[in-house]
Amino acid sequence: MPIQPKRGVYFIPSGISFVDELAGGVISSLTPDPVDMADISILLPTRRACRTLAEAFLRIMDGNPALLPDMLPVGDIEDDGVALLDWEEPAVGRGVDLPPAIPRLRRQLLLSNMIMKKNPSSSAAHAARLAAELARLIDEVQTERLDFSNLSEIVPDRFSTHWQETLVFLQIVTEHWPRVLAEQGFLDPVDRRNRLIERQIASWGVNPPIGPVIAAGSTGSVPATADLIACVAGLENGMVVLPGLDPTLDSESIDALAPSHPHYGLSRLLGRLGIAIGEVGYWGKCTSTKTKRDGAINLALRPPATSGNGDLEVDTVEKFGGLCKVECPGPQQEALAIALMMRGALEDDSRTAALITPDRRLARRVAAELRRWNIEVDDSGGTPLAETLPGVFLRLTADAVASDGKPVPLLAALKHPLAAGGLNPATFRNRVRDLELAILRGPRPTPGFLGLRDALELSRPKSPLVPWANKLAEEVGPFSGLVSSGCVSAGQLLDAHISFAENLAASNLETGAERLWMGAAGEGAAEIINELRVAIDTLPPISGMDWPALLDVLMAGAVVRPKFGRHPRLNIWGLLEARLQQADLTILGGLNEGTWPPEPKTDPWMSRPMRAAFGLTPSERRIGLTAHDFVQAVSAPDVVVTRSTRVDGVPAVQARWLTRIENILSVSEPGRDVLEGWQKAEAKWIYWQAQTDSRRPLVQTGPPTPKPPVSARPDHLSVTEIELLVRDPYAIYARRILGLRPIEPIDADPGAAERGSIIHRAIDRYLRLDVKVDPVAALQNFLEIGKDEFSHWMARPGVRAFWWPRFERIARWIVEQEDNRKSKVTMRRSEVSGELRLVGRVRPFLLRARADRIDTLVTGGYEIIDYKTGAVPTKKDVNTGLSPQLPLEGAMIVAGAFVGVPAGPAEALTYWRLSGGSPVGEIRAAGDDPANLAEISLSGLSELLDHYDQPETAYLARPDADIAPRYSDYDHLERMQEWAATRE
Numbered sequence: 001m002p003i004q005p006k007r008g009v010y011f012i013p014s015g016i017s018f019v020d021e022l023a024g025g026v027i028s029s030l031t032p033d034p035v036d037m038a039d040i041s042i043l044l045p046t047r048r049a050c051r052t053l054a055e056a057f058l059r060i061m062d063g064n065p066a067l068l069p070d071m072l073p074v075g076d077i078e079d080d081g082v083a084l085l086d087w088e089e090p091a092v093g094r095g096v097d098l099p100p101a102i103p104r105l106r107r108q109l110l111l112s113n114m115i116m117k118k119n120p121s122s123s124a125a126h127a128a129r130l131a132a133e134l135a136r137l138i139d140e141v142q143t144e145r146l147d148f149s150n151l152s153e154i155v156p157d158r159f160s161t162h163w164q165e166t167l168v169f170l171q172i173v174t175e176h177w178p179r180v181l182a183e184q185g186f187l188d189p190v191d192r193r194n195r196l197i198e199r200q201i202a203s204w205g206v207n208p209p210i211g212p213v214i215a216a217g218s219t220g221s222v223p224a225t226a227d228l229i230a231c232v233a234g235l236e237n238g239m240v241v242l243p244g245l246d247p248t249l250d251s252e253s254i255d256a257l258a259p260s261h262p263h264y265g266l267s268r269l270l271g272r273l274g275i276a277i278g279e280v281g282y283w284g285k286c287t288s289t290k291t292k293r294d295g296a297i298n299l300a301l302r303p304p305a306t307s308g309n310g311d312l313e314v315d316t317v318e319k320f321g322g323l324c325k326v327e328c329p330g331p332q333q334e335a336l337a338i339a340l341m342m343r344g345a346l347e348d349d350s351r352t353a354a355l356i357t358p359d360r361r362l363a364r365r366v367a368a369e370l371r372r373w374n375i376e377v378d379d380s381g382g383t384p385l386a387e388t389l390p391g392v393f394l395r396l397t398a399d400a401v402a403s404d405g406k407p408v409p410l411l412a413a414l415k416h417p418l419a420a421g422g423l424n425p426a427t428f429r430n431r432v433r434d435l436e437l438a439i440l441r442g443p444r445p446t447p448g449f450l451g452l453r454d455a456l457e458l459s460r461p462k463s464p465l466v467p468w469a470n471k472l473a474e475e476v477g478p479f480s481g482l483v484s485s486g487c488v489s490a491g492q493l494l495d496a497h498i499s500f501a502e503n504l505a506a507s508n509l510e511t512g513a514e515r516l517w518m519g520a521a522g523e524g525a526a527e528i529i530n531e532l533r534v535a536i537d538t539l540p541p542i543s544g545m546d547w548p549a550l551l552d553v554l555m556a557g558a559v560v561r562p563k564f565g566r567h568p569r570l571n572i573w574g575l576l577e578a579r580l581q582q583a584d585l586t587i588l589g590g591l592n593e594g595t596w597p598p599e600p601k602t603d604p605w606m607s608r609p610m611r612a613a614f615g616l617t618p619s620e621r622r623i624g625l626t627a628h629d630f631v632q633a634v635s636a637p638d639v640v641v642t643r644s645t646r647v648d649g650v651p652a653v654q655a656r657w658l659t660r661i662e663n664i665l666s667v668s669e670p671g672r673d674v675l676e677g678w679q680k681a682e683a684k685w686i687y688w689q690a691q692t693d694s695r696r697p698l699v700q701t702g703p704p705t706p707k708p709p710v711s712a713r714p715d716h717l718s719v720t721e722i723e724l725l726v727r728d729p730y731a732i733y734a735r736r737i738l739g740l741r742p743i744e745p746i747d748a749d750p751g752a753a754e755r756g757s758i759i760h761r762a763i764d765r766y767l768r769l770d771v772k773v774d775p776v777a778a779l780q781n782f783l784e785i786g787k788d789e790f791s792h793w794m795a796r797p798g799v800r801a802f803w804w805p806r807f808e809r810i811a812r813w814i815v816e817q818e819d820n821r822k823s824k825v826t827m828r829r830s831e832v833s834g835e836l837r838l839v840g841r842v843r844p845f846l847l848r849a850r851a852d853r854i855d856t857l858v859t860g861g862y863e864i865i866d867y868k869t870g871a872v873p874t875k876k877d878v879n880t881g882l883s884p885q886l887p888l889e890g891a892m893i894v895a896g897a898f899v900g901v902p903a904g905p906a907e908a909l910t911y912w913r914l915s916g917g918s919p920v921g922e923i924r925a926a927g928d929d930p931a932n933l934a935e936i937s938l939s940g941l942s943e944l945l946d947h948y949d950q951p952e953t954a955y956l957a958r959p960d961a962d963i964a965p966r967y968s969d970y971d972h973l974e975r976m977q978e979w980a981a982t983r984e
Helices: 018-030 034-039 045-063 105-118 124-143 148-153 161-169 171-184 190-204 223-234 250-257 264-275 294-300 332-347 360-373 389-402 407-414 423-441 449-459 467-485 489-504 512-516 517-537 544-557 610-613 621-634 657-667 667-692 718-725 728-737 754-766 773-792 799-821 875-878 886-896 932-947 977-984
Strands: 009-012 041-046 072-073 211-217 238-243 323-328 353-356 571-575 584-586 639-644 716-718 824-840 843-858 861-869 906-914 921-925
Touching: 018 034, 018 045, 018 072, 018 211, 018 238, 034 467, 041 045, 041 718, 041 754, 045 072, 045 360, 105 124, 105 171, 105 517, 105 544, 124 190, 124 544, 148 610, 161 171, 161 544, 161 667, 190 223, 190 489, 211 223, 211 489, 223 238, 223 264, 238 264, 264 517, 294 621, 294 657, 323 332, 323 667, 332 360, 332 407, 332 584, 332 667, 353 728, 360 571, 360 977, 389 407, 389 467, 389 489, 389 512, 389 517, 389 544, 423 449, 423 467, 449 718, 467 489, 467 544, 489 512, 489 517, 489 544, 517 544, 621 639, 621 657, 621 886, 716 718, 716 773, 718 875, 754 773, 754 799, 754 824, 754 843, 754 861, 773 799, 799 906, 799 921, 824 932, 843 886, 861 886
Parallel strands: 009 238, 041 072, 041 211, 211 238, 323 639, 353 571, 353 584, 584 639, 716 843, 861 906
Antiparallel strands: 824 843, 843 861, 906 921
């Protein structure tokens, strides 16, 4: 028989759908006639709880018409994760004349202003973060109904100087904030909630309600709602229905309860009501035998001091029959395993499934995995506005402008799906790709949005990209000007940003406003922007460069929830949403320490001793709330708990509650049978998860061996490409036959290639000057040329600090060499092009070259010089033909193939190594006998070309690993990682 309750206080055990049992008890016990339900008032923690209870009534009534009870939310929210972001004002105390609650952003910006005045060096974004934490402290203090004026009493000399300084800083809330709030005509949300509840209690004290009043689902964690529950319990027609109470707790266990225990809050509430646990009765038709697992779970989670006061019965296997645990290697595997469980539940047309987790990343992963089956799941936690389509677009456009159009943030903004710039979106994306390939890949010397236009005018003056880039620069101009200026009005920054974002979002068919603010996410973004526009002028002038960071902080508090179009039988619930409802299959995800239960939050304003002295609840109280949520959920009939053994690459510790349950199971034979069953279930889900994304068996592959038609093979190459043909033929195949060219990284730092090009151009210009100038003047001229060549790159610290000093040393070394060589050289030629046609072949071939330098010697012969700013080929490689560049150039000069250079002997083939280090420069002979090398290299080239003119000859990838180049642009096409190990 149910225990007769004292003063109408009941409870619904864990493992039973709270709202269904509550609705069933109301219908069966209080309202023989469905019409009479309209006289009942039910107080619930949140609006979502009210909606969930309404749905339960509709299920039980089976569609029959009825007037539902008056369901009122009391705003019983204490979870730090939602209190600030998802505030709910109680519906009690209606008709009371009180100032409205201050909007979230307005309060944050007002507090930010006060913080910036207190600490002028603080940026706007940092002040906004501190303001959010300060608002949280205000809510917490007002929730506990404490007085900030008592702060001065909690910081005695025994606390560190830091906390003394914090107390001075908190004068913002002790002295200034009440005055500012009064001037604004608002109340703090928690203060208003407390006053509304107080007025309701006072009203019922004078005029008790005629019909029944039920306070249900609350644990009384908020003192104001605990008072309201006590008031309801004292009414003649008042009833209190508590969730998940453990009726077996003895007085010793109750005394030992810590704030982190699941029943700590309920025990405090019963103490407030003056009722012992044994005096609380079962609601409706509930009996102590209706649930099987809640008693075992409660026993496992008893306080350590009394954990031995009971033992699991012999029916342990039956009690834990519907529960299993699945451990996964990582979050991605955990998400896919959960998605498979939820997808499997849909095989039964009447079955529902829900994932309960406080881990938002896991929730998003599961939602993404379900989309592989075209299932859109209802995630009640929603999506942070900053991660939605319009939210990301606003953040990216702010970053692009604040970076002065740097390639990576600029392309991120221009490639966003909302970006169209007044064009058809597909046309706009093609323009962006053309812009990227034209000037944004590789080193970019010209910064700014106008720099984009200037660079395009220089490289592609007739391209349609030029007017397009000019239009982009004009549209971004007002916003960019404000960002790059000093301190400006935050309201001006906001208006300029929104104007630019709307212009960029406009297409050829829709305005920017229509595209940017459409849908649930767009509406949410518009609400935040409108609220921000109303409150933004409370901030003092800020640095324009702070705007992106400030926008990120202010958007962090907004969440977007879809209104429709989700699956009717699958849900993802946060802990708040799951407290009073149940699914046929309940999955508890992310059960690791630090996630569920959460890490105790560090208070930036008060240390633990200060919080205790001030009267604030300990940080572990939130662990107790989530522990109660765990007990409620894990006691359901069919439950799977999951966790990842590693998170972000770091080993994770499973939730303490799971450890306690496993420990108590492991001491008995039936319990060990349960644990063995868990391992089998885990193996099944891990196997299915692995098979879902399993790849085909590894296929042994070899290096590619393309054999293109002879007609498609190249009939002209440069002397540097001949070396590549020897060392890595596949690279010639990819470059010359497939026509593939590497794309440089976006906004790459200038590297060795750029440094070599700059030095080569500078030397070329210097050598074209009058050689009769004295060394001092020659060096001055050389350095002036170098300054001009380096001018576009001097804004980069690495170039200024490392490249330029090395160039100065190279310039001095070259001037010295030229002075020493005056008597040996009669003419200097720089950057000389040449072509040599090889005749007498079935397929004519053209050999091309561009010699860095050709000097005419007093003997009548020539010296061919090649500048090397990097590694120099060894004499062995030159003699054996692996580095044939200079020998082939020698053969070309013998044949008179260079423009403006009469035919003559190649007396010297020389490398000038120009490092600018130690040594600054070095002259090396390329080979032992230049004339012989030239002759041998030309005959060797003919044999090589004959070899590749055979149809059966393949362009192999790195045929000899010993001579293969250290780096190739085509390594990924050669798929080296797939076959290199096999070949070895």
